[in-house]
Amino acid sequence: MTAGQVFMTQRAERPVGMFFMLVLLVHLIDIFLGRMGAKTASPMLLLILYVVILPFIGALGPFRKDTFWHSAKPFIYLVVLGAISYGIPLAVYNYLQPLNLDETLITAILLFAPFYPFWIYFTHYEDLGKWVRRSMNTYITIWVILLIISNPAWFQGFSEDTKRYLGQDSYSVSPGALILAQAKKAWVGAVQFYNASTTQPKQFLNQSIQQATGDAYTARVDKNAKLKLGVTIDDLKTTQASFSTTDRTGVFTTLSATTIEDPLLISIDCTAKDPKGSVISPDKRRVSPDTKEQAVEVLQEETLDIDCDFEPGALPVGRNTLTVAAQFEATTLSYVKTYLMDRERLRELRAAKIDPFQQYGITDRAPVTVYTSGPVSIGMSFGTPPIGLDATQDEFVGTLGITLKNELGGKIMNLSKLAVFVPQGFQLTEISGIAATFSKARCLDIAADWCDDSVSNLYIIDLTDPAPVEPGKSLTVRARVRAHRTDYERLLGATPISTRFFKTAAIYTYRLEKSITIDVKAATTGTPGAVAAEKVVLVGSPIVDPLANEANISFVTNVASASEVKYCQGSSTATCTLTTSSIPTPTTIHVHHLDGLQSKTRYAYDLYGFSSACPNNRCKLGDQSYTFDTQ
Amino acid sequence: MKLIMLMGLCGLILLAGCTGLFKTGTIQEVNVHTGTKGITAMFLDQSPPPVTFMDAPFTASFELVNEGATDVEDGVFSVGIEDDFVTLQGDRIRAFSLYGKSLATPEGERQIQTVQLRARPLPPQTETVTTTLGLNVCYPYSTRAELTTCVDTDVFQRVKTKPCTAKAVSLSGQGGPVAVTRIEPTFAPHTDPNKVRAEFLIYIKNLGTGQVYDADKSLEACTPQALGSASWNVADIKAYLGDQQLDCTPKKQGFGGADGYLKLVNKEDFVRCEVQGGIAKTAGAYTTTMTIEVTYGYTFTLTKQVQIKRVT
Known part of the structure; x- marks a missing residue:
């Protein structure tokens, strides 16, 4: 019989396991909040827990004897156990460590810090239950490992790293603090891993595509930009399923445009080519909106319905190609940062094996050009940072590379200007790669409040023969940049490493086109255009069969025609972005299936039928907009 | 029996929360020559703010603390900004002095420094930019x-x-x-x-x-x-x-x-x-x-x- 078992005769009937958990809890408080951890729990509290409260609970609980006085013996035993448990860290931290003893010895003593729970564990092994025993086995193993790795004498680097992370260093062997530090590090690591895993593959893919297409200098779109700036045109749709020479031949589509601050002026054009490739006279067409006199101005975010049709007979029999184009002037701005240092200082740091990036808290070691969202990307590069400016040399010369790439399916029609901003202190001396001239300008010349002559030198590059840039193609400009020794002070600024930006703004005209081939048939005698000639009207009311994420809208028209349902979330179609469902085949009974709907949401919709008797070939069916609610 | 155990457990939890209650009241000798810190610096919460707006002023405040045991008389700090996006009012290089830990100031002297900044207007078609503020601290x-x-x-x-x-x-x-x-x-x-x-x-x-x-x-x-x-x-x-x-x-x-x-x-x-x-x-x-x-x-x-x- 062990010493610990002496005072227990009825252990099987007593809740030893529960008392054990209580003891373990006190021990864990000591580790995490007490002397071995955060040190927020006062030593007095721990003393009371160990030598007063636990002995009372033990003596009145699992180790109680028949009489009160007989219970005094287990009480005293428990007080002694508590005193030893309390005394081990007390001795280590208050008396042994100040003596500058070898930390391996301190670690060895601390191995017995969980003395109380260990004692009960070993003396009442059978009473604790399978899961408590397994948990305790695991804890003992972890405890030993922790003590070993937290010992600076054995694993100096690991421990110091933890100390730096924790920002505390009062105790060099501190298992509780170590556990918290490692848990904190694990959490930070997990968050970083999650962030990296969700953003990096996409970035990698984009970069790979750009590099594969042979760009000299790559860029990424501003990752914080939420708006997709620029203009897009949906695929063209025909107003009828089939056309004959007696029909008005028309197409329609939707244009979406988004801009920030600067208004976007959009000109709409519609052309047709006959089967031989000859352009049909524009006099025979109607375009809505008509931008011949004045372009459409978009201030923020807008969608435009574009309709284009040709007079009956304007298009000859055969396969005619109709094209709707939107042309607009746009600006893309890009910037890339670089880091400048005194070259001698850079050498000194490298000689001392000090990483300048790490030393000066720079995480973006290889800055990538950031460009504003739009149809064109601008990549830039200016050497490998940090760039050293050598005070013993009269001048510094570098090359700024600029690659402008057409990222969308349209054409860059006229790249009129490139505004290049180099940090104040640098001058642009020469350009190559394209036929162009450049001149020094001031911010006032481009009327930009964001431009500051005291920060950047502005140069305007005028392309002498700007050819259209096809989709996916790019052009590269190389600019020679120079700084005189007298400019170094300005470039280096007041800090050991200075961050400077090169910026480029491209002002260009962009043209987006969508085409469709329409097979125009010869008009037949008898009932030519019988369907098309009559105005389409709604017969009765539409019937809606809504489900949670889809709905069927059925309606009847007086004559067979193609039909369309335009719908959106909300109570009115006037104030939202519309989605279109089309049935191109002429019919009198129309059943439109709408899917991808939100459940429990109100939708508004308009009905359209198509006929040459309708304005722009399109008749709105019914006098109102309709609504339905999904389930 | 279980009631006693449960009460004991509750008592422990309550006591664990009252950590200040049992702090010792005796005067302890302070050994200032401990720890591995000298001057430490920390940006204050919301200064600089994580998000600000273009063409608007904001401040960056940071606390310098001498957590070591040596007085600093000729400390220097320099503030690094990205001039393309931010302007700074006042000197970029400043001197500081801070007493170290002592019996009188067992946690070391603290000092809050503030720099006045202003975000520049953003370039066209730009929703947002992220700029970095740097603080270099040097001290003997x-x-x-x-x-x-x-x-x-x-x-x-x-x-x-x-x-x-x-x-x-x-x-x-x-x-x-x-x-x-x-x-x-x-x-x-x-x-x-x-x-x-x-x-x-x-x-x-x-x-x-x-x-x-x-x-x-x-x-x-x-x-x-x-x-x-x-x-x-x-x-x-x-x-x-x-x-x-x-x-x-x-x-x-x-x-x-x-x-x-x-x-x-x-x-x-x-x-x-x-x-x-x-x-x-x-x-x-x-x-x-x-x-x-x-x-x-x-x-x-x-x-x-x-x-x-x-x-x-």
Whole structure:
């Protein structure tokens, strides 16, 4: 019989396991909040827990004897156990460590810090239950490992790293603090891993595509930009399923445009080519909106319905190609940062094996050009940072590379200007790669409040023969940049490493086109255009069969025609972005299936039928907009 | 029975929450020469704010604390901004002084510094940019380690009973980012048969996250200039056994005297310090105080990112 078992005769009937958990809890408080951890729990509290409260609970609980006085013996035993448990860290931290003893010895003593729970564990092994025993086995193993790795004498680097992370260093062997530090590090690591895993593959893919297409200098779109700036045109749709020479031949589509601050002026054009490739006279067409006199101005975010049709007979029999184009002037701005240092200082740091990036808290070691969202990307590069400016040399010369790439399916029609901003202190001396001239300008010349002559030198590059840039193609400009020794002070600024930006703004005209081939048939005698000639009207009311994420809208028209349902979330179609469902085949009974709907949401919709008797070939069916609610 | 256990458990939880209740009321002696921190800096919450708007002023405030045991008189900090996105009012390079930990200020002196900034207007078609503010802090500092060591002139270990035994001692921080981490005493026969050669290998390590430089070059360290060759990762060291200064090697090139010179490689180095003239054998084994003083400059950088948004 062990010493610990002496005072227990009825252990099987007593809740030893529960008392054990209580003891373990006190021990864990000591580790995490007490002397071995955060040190927020006062030593007095721990003393009371160990030598007063636990002995009372033990003596009145699992180790109680028949009489009160007989219970005094287990009480005293428990007080002694508590005193030893309390005394081990007390001795280590208050008396042994100040003596500058070898930390391996301190670690060895601390191995017995969980003395109380260990004692009960070993003396009442059978009473604790399978899961408590397994948990305790695991804890003992972890405890030993922790003590070993937290010992600076054995694993100096690991421990110091933890100390730096924790920002505390009062105790060099501190298992509780170590556990918290490692848990904190694990959490930070997990968050970083999650962030990296969700953003990096996409970035990698984009970069790979750009590099594969042979760009000299790559860029990424501003990752914080939420708006997709620029203009897009949906695929063209025909107003009828089939056309004959007696029909008005028309197409329609939707244009979406988004801009920030600067208004976007959009000109709409519609052309047709006959089967031989000859352009049909524009006099025979109607375009809505008509931008011949004045372009459409978009201030923020807008969608435009574009309709284009040709007079009956304007298009000859055969396969005619109709094209709707939107042309607009746009600006893309890009910037890339670089880091400048005194070259001698850079050498000194490298000689001392000090990483300048790490030393000066720079995480973006290889800055990538950031460009504003739009149809064109601008990549830039200016050497490998940090760039050293050598005070013993009269001048510094570098090359700024600029690659402008057409990222969308349209054409860059006229790249009129490139505004290049180099940090104040640098001058642009020469350009190559394209036929162009450049001149020094001031911010006032481009009327930009964001431009500051005291920060950047502005140069305007005028392309002498700007050819259209096809989709996916790019052009590269190389600019020679120079700084005189007298400019170094300005470039280096007041800090050991200075961050400077090169910026480029491209002002260009962009043209987006969508085409469709329409097979125009010869008009037949008898009932030519019988369907098309009559105005389409709604017969009765539409019937809606809504489900949670889809709905069927059925309606009847007086004559067979193609039909369309335009719908959106909300109570009115006037104030939202519309989605279109089309049935191109002429019919009198129309059943439109709408899917991808939100459940429990109100939708508004308009009905359209198509006929040459309708304005722009399109008749709105019914006098109102309709609504339905999904389930 | 279970009720008692449950009550005990609840009592424990309650007591754990009242940690201040049982704090000891006695006056404790404060040892300021602990820890591995010197000057620390921290940007204050919301200053700079994580997000600000274009063409709007904002402030960046940071707290400098001297958490080490040495007073700083000629500290320097420089504020780095990205001029393309932010303007700064006032000086970019400023001096500071901070008292170290002492009995009067056991946590060290604190100082809050504020810089006034303004976000510039954003370029066209730009919703937002992220800019980085940097704070470079440079200050001269020293670390003083005091310990009791055993001097044992019984080189051949003939005496069995001695008041103390000389052995290597490991140390943690002494109130500065550069710390004396280990002292290895060696006692060997002297050329004079009546004396003993006593030398100590003193190991020094940079336990902070910053860099060590020549203590006289704080202004240069926080500005773009080069510091000169052999100015990084260097420190001076003095060691005393009792009142006698030890002769430490290596020494700074071109300098005489007993001071040693540290050139930290991978953040650590050691010097060999010897008792000049040796110790008389008749001294036997005795304990005495050893004092080591390391003088250096220290620099670190703090950065914070601020997102500038367009006002829509």
